[in-house]
Amino acid sequence: ARELEARDPGDFRPLRSGGRSQELQPMIRSIDALFTRLDRLRASERHFIASAAHELQTPLAGLRTHAQIALMADDPVTKEKSLRRIETSVERTSRLVHQLLELAREEGTTEPAADSWISLAATIEKTREELATALERRNVRLACSPAVRNAAVFMNENGLALVLRNLIENANNHSPDHATIRIDLQKEGVKVALVIDDEGPGIPESELERVKERFVRGAREKGPGSGLGLSIVELVLGHSGAALRLSNRSVRGLRASIVLPQERIRMPDQPV
Numbered sequence: 506a507r508e509l510e511a512r513d514p515g516d517f518r519p520l521r522s523g524g525r526s527q528e529l530q531p532m533i534r535s536i537d538a539l540f541t542r543l544d545r546l547r548a549s550e551r552h553f554i555a556s557a558a559h560e561l562q563t564p565l566a567g568l569r570t571h572a573q574i575a576l577m578a579d580d581p582v583t584k585e586k587s588l589r590r591i592e593t594s595v596e597r598t599s600r601l602v603h604q605l606l607e608l609a610r611e612e613g614t615t616e617p618a619a620d621s622w623i624s625l626a627a628t629i630e631k632t633r634e635e636l637a638t639a640l641e642r643r644n645v646r647l648a649c650s651p652a653v654r655n656a657a658v659f660m661n662e663n664g665l666a667l668v669l670r671n672l673i674e675n676a677n678n679h680s681p682d683h684a685t686i687r688i689d690l691q692k693e694g695v696k697v698a699l700v701i702d703d704e705g706p707g708i709p710e711s712e713l714e715r716v717k718e719r720f721v722r723g724a725r726e727k728g729p730g731s732g733l734g735l736s737i738v739e740l741v742l743g744h745s746g747a748a749l750r751l752s753n754r755s756v757r758g759l760r761a762s763i764v765l766p767q768e769r770i771r772m773p774d775q776p777v
Contacts, residue, residue: 509536517544557605564594564601604733607667608740620745622771623665625656625699629688632669636677644683647673652690652772653699659769664741671734672701672761679705679759690772697770698750699763707753717749745769 508520517540520533568591575587626649633640633647640646658665676686684704691698708716717735739749742763750762 515547517541517547557601561598561601564598567591567594568598601733604737608733608737620659620661622657622659623662625658626654628658628662628665628669629653629673632666632673635670636674639674639677643677643680645677645680646685648685648687650687650689653688655772656690657771658699658765660745660747664744668738668741668763671738672763675734676701676703676705676759676761679703681705690770692767692772693764695767697765697767697772699765699770701761701763702754702758704758707757707759708751710753713751713753716751 519537519540571587571590571594575584575591578584578587629647629649673686680686680703686704687702689700689702691700717739735749735751742749745765747763747765747769750764752760752762754760
């Protein structure tokens, strides 16, 4: 007890177990395991803060540079180009801050919100309206299968909306102009997968799992993403016993699958 009281709060080294009574050994091992978990948590927090600061620094530096160019430029074309780039940097910064807040809110949730049966089509339509400007800018459309239009999902409504927004926004960012994002339901034994297919370049097989980590962007990533969207999706789905699976399509594009237990989804042939 005296050793623990005198210990520095940042000291996560194992306790000295030599010479302790045999009865204390299980408790000492448990305390050492707790120290190990706390040390990993602190390291993860340090990495998160450093990565967030780095991600914010890039668009902010761009904002300052292009603002200076716009102030000094006499040529209207140069001034307009700088203002457009300022707009892009503001959008990227806003999206990053929004995702950081979403991640903090989800991680800080001790008791997940109550689940209920939600119309999948209605939630997708709300997401489409929310992302309408971004979709219309690229002339990208959403195409839902009949199964999706008639299905219901047992999840928290805000959580499902957050998952769909991140995945559809991600698909839009990686799809070419005039592409179609297809959404379908597929049975997989005792599970059901809600699949979102885009027409982008896909992800190298070696990076399919790594891109779910925070602030990790694929080698082919050239869009405005921050590398947080997929980690937010995994965190939210974990509250409902669901999982995110990424795979490259046989044709061009990426498939993002929300894999749900069968009891959490009602297909068209079941009463809703």
